[in-house]
Structure formats: C-alpha cells, structure tokens
Amino acid sequence: MDKFEDIQAFITVVDAGSFTAAAERLGSGKSALSRRVSGLEERLGVQLLHRTTRALNLTETGRSFYEHGTRILADLEEAEAAVQQEHGELRGTLRFALPLSFGVRHMCGPIATFSKQHPKVRFDLDLNDRRVDLIEDNFDMALRIGRLTDSSLIARRLFDVRAVVCASPHYLHVHGVPETPEDLQDHRCLVYSNLSDPEKWHYEDSEGKRSTVKVTPAMVASSGDFLSNAAAHGMGMVIQPTFIASAAIRSGNLVPVLTDYSWPISPAYAVYPPTRHLSYRVRAFIDFLADKFSGIPHWDRDCETLSARQT
Numbered sequence: 001m002d003k004f005e006d007i008q009a010f011i012t013v014v015d016a017g018s019f020t021a022a023a024e025r026l027g028s029g030k031s032a033l034s035r036r037v038s039g040l041e042e043r044l045g046v047q048l049l050h051r052t053t054r055a056l057n058l059t060e061t062g063r064s065f066y067e068h069g070t071r072i073l074a075d076l077e078e079a080e081a082a083v084q085q086e087h088g089e090l091r092g093t094l095r096f097a098l099p100l101s102f103g104v105r106h107m108c109g110p111i112a113t114f115s116k117q118h119p120k121v122r123f124d125l126d127l128n129d130r131r132v133d134l135i136e137d138n139f140d141m142a143l144r145i146g147r148l149t150d151s152s153l154i155a156r157r158l159f160d161v162r163a164v165v166c167a168s169p170h171y172l173h174v175h176g177v178p179e180t181p182e183d184l185q186d187h188r189c190l191v192y193s194n195l196s197d198p199e200k201w202h203y204e205d206s207e208g209k210r211s212t213v214k215v216t217p218a219m220v221a222s223s224g225d226f227l228s229n230a231a232a233h234g235m236g237m238v239i240q241p242t243f244i245a246s247a248a249i250r251s252g253n254l255v256p257v258l259t260d261y262s263w264p265i266s267p268a269y270a271v272y273p274p275t276r277h278l279s280y281r282v283r284a285f286i287d288f289l290a291d292k293f294s295g296i297p298h299w300d301r302d303c304e305t306l307s308a309r310q311t
Contacts, residue, residue, distance in 0.1 A: 004076065006040040007069040009033055010048060014066050018056060067138050075279045090281040091120035097134070097142040101224045101244055102268075103127040106299070107143075110292050114285060121281050129194055129222065134273045140282045141272040143289075145241075148269060155269040156286055159293040161241045162300055163263040165201070166254040170234045177257055178237070181213040188218035188236030190227045201239050204262040228254070239263060246299040268293075 009026065013033065016022040023030040041048050048062035058066060074092030098107060104127065111123060126132060126139070134142055134153070145161050165184075167175075178184055181203050191198045198220070200212050218236045221227050224244045231238040232253040238245075248254040270286045272278060 004073070006036060006043075008073060009036045010040055011066060011069050011073065013037060013049070013056065014058060014062075064138075071138075079280070089120060090118040090284055092279065092281055093122045093124050094141075094281050094285060095124045095126075095139045096285075097126040097128070097132045097137075097139050099143065099145055100127045100129050102143070102145065102241075104225075105247075106243055110289065113292075114288050118281070118284070121285075134271070140279070141270055141286065143268065144271050145268045146266045148271070152274065153271040154274050155271045156290060158268045158270055158289055159297050161243060161266045161268050163239055163265070164242055164245050164249070164256050165237060165239045165258050165263060166231060166245055166249065166256045167237045168232050168234045168253060169255055171231070171236065172255060172257070174234075181211065181258060181261060184213050184215050184237060187215075189215035190219045190221070190230055190236045190238040191215065191217040192224055192227060192239075193220045193222045202264050203258075206260060241266075243297065243299045 009022070009028075012025055013019055013022040016025055019030050019034050019037075023033045026033065037049065044065075046061045046065075047059050048065055050057040050059060071093070077091060103125070111125075115121065115123070126137075131144070132139060132142065134140075143158070144155075148155055167187075171188075175187060178187060181201070184201065199217060200214050202210065202212050204210050215237075219227070219230060221230070224240060227238050228240055228244050228248055230236070231240075232248050237257070245254055245256075249256060270289055272282065272286075
C-alpha cells in the first residue's frame with residue numbers, strides 16, 4: 001500500500017469524525033478504509049484511534065502522528081505546486097514561536113505582508129516568552145533573542161537587539177540623573193525576571209572596559225512591556241531593548257540615560273530544527289524576514305542617539 005495514501009486515509013477519518021463520512025469524502029468503501037487505517041496501525045505497531053460505537057478519539061500517539069501527517073501532506077502538495085508552476089505557490093501551515101513583546105509590536109506587519117504575497121500559507125503563532133522545544137512542540141521555526149544555548153538548532157541571524165537604560169522625566173527630576181552606572185545602586189530599578197541574572201546590568205565604557213553593576217530591584221516582572229509602562233509612570237529606572245522602549249522615548253515618556261556607555265546587544269535569530277525538512281514556505285519566510293530586518297531596525301533609528309556596541 002502507498003504510505004501517502006495511508007496517511008491521507010487516516011487524516012481524512014480524523015477530520016471527518018467517522019469512517020462513514022471519510023469514505024464518502026474519499027469515494028471509498030467504509031470497510032476498505034477501516035482496513036487501511038488498521039493496516040497503518042499494524043505497520044507502525046501503535047494504536048492511533050480509540051474506536052467506540054459512538055465516536056473516534058485520537059490516542060496521544062495518534063495525535064502526534066496526525067500533526068506530522070498533516071504537515072507531510074501539505075509539504076507534498078506544496079512541492080507539487082512548486083514544480084508545476086513557474087514560481088511555485090506556497091501553501092500549508094507555518095507554526096512559528098516568537099517572543100510576546102516583539103511579536104505584538106513588530107511582527108504583525110511583516111506577517112501581513114508575507115500573507116498577502118502568499119495567501120495560501122496559514123500561520124499558527126505562539127507568542128510567549130517561554131522557550132518552546134521546537135521538535136517536541138512540533139514548531140517549524142522560532143524567533144529567538146539572545147545567545148543560543150541549544151547548539152542543535154540551525155540559526156540565521158536577523159538583527160541585533162540593543163538595550164537602553166531610561167526613566168521618566170518626572171522620576172529624573174525627583175531623583176536626579178545618574179552620571180555613572182554605579183549610581184544605579186542608589187536608584188529604584190525595575191527588573192526583568194526572565195533573565196538568568198536579572199539584578200546584574202552589564203555595560204562597557206568608552207574605552208571598551210566591561211563591567212557589571214548590581215542593582216536592588218524595586219519591582220520584578222516577567223513582562224518588558226509592563227516594566228516600560230511602569231518606568232513611564234515614574235516608578236524607577238529600567239533597562240529595556242530598544243524595540244520596546246523606542247516608542248516611549250520618541251513620545252517623551254521615557255528619557256535615555258547613561259548613553260555614553262554601551263549596554264548589551266543580543267542577536268536575534270530565526271531558528272529551526274535540523275531534523276525537520278525545511279519546507280518551501282518556511283525557507284521563503286526566513287528569507288523574507290532576513291530581507292525585512294536587514295540594516296538598522298526602525299526602532300533603533302528612532303533611538304539614533306544611542307551608541308551601543310557588541311558585548
């Protein structure tokens with residue numbers, strides 16, 4: 001039996017909700033379809049479906065096989081379209097994990113543009129600051145900010161994320177403007193808790209000497225957007241990526257300080273697992289993002305007075 005036909009039969013049964021409905025969709029007999037799915041389970045050595053007189057339910061293994069099988073058939077359909085057409089028509093689902101704040105602020109526009117160019121590509125997005133397991137959670141790719149700790153992933157560098165220390169005009173009027181990073185020890189500091197050592201703020205002076213200042217948190221939070229808003233409300237000093245802080249700086253709600261010092265730069269990558277076939281749509285989307293974010297990102301152009309260097 002053809003393996004692709006077996007996968008298609010199984011997926012159709014799941015989508016239709018019964019063997020009878022699936023047989024009608026495929027123009028096949030119900031008993032023949034049932035034998036095909038049973039043969040697939042026997043060949044794989046696992047149970048994919050729980051069968052009762054009233055319903056069909058996927059086993060955990062069946063759910064995983066369904067997700068992978070759906071992707072395989074979509075990739076096959078896309079590959080056939082690509083060789084049949086001069087430029088190829090991208091289609092299928094693209095599962096993409098990306099950081100919440102960056103995704104909300106800066107990814108909707110690029111995804112909308114890509115979707116207009118390739119309307120048959122469907123995005124399944126996970127916007128979360130947690131780091132998903134791309135293989136275990138069945139993602140095609142992710143956008144990662146920071147040094148990569150998983151050396152098994154294939155990565156393409158997209159842009160650099162610069163950081164800025166800032167506070168509201170009111171806070172600086174009341175508490176004064178710090179003249180050196182060490183002065184931050186005497187200030188109320190708002191700390192991003194998802195960092196490995198959030199109370200240590202790293203910097204580099206004009207001579208290239210790297211140092212660290214340990215701050216005392218007045219607030220700890222897992223959302224950069226919340227911390228930026230808290231700083232704009234006068235609650236303290238904050239170190240933020242410019243892709244979050246630039247809008248508040250441009251509006252005057254936050255003021256950069258200590259701009260004679262360089263604060264950390266974190267690379268941003270598009271990553272994908274090497275064990276997964278890189279479909280046409282994923283490859284095209286990564287190329288699109290690399291082109292979209294080439295040069296100086298617009299949020300850094302908004303903060304062009306900053307002079308951050310690689311740390």
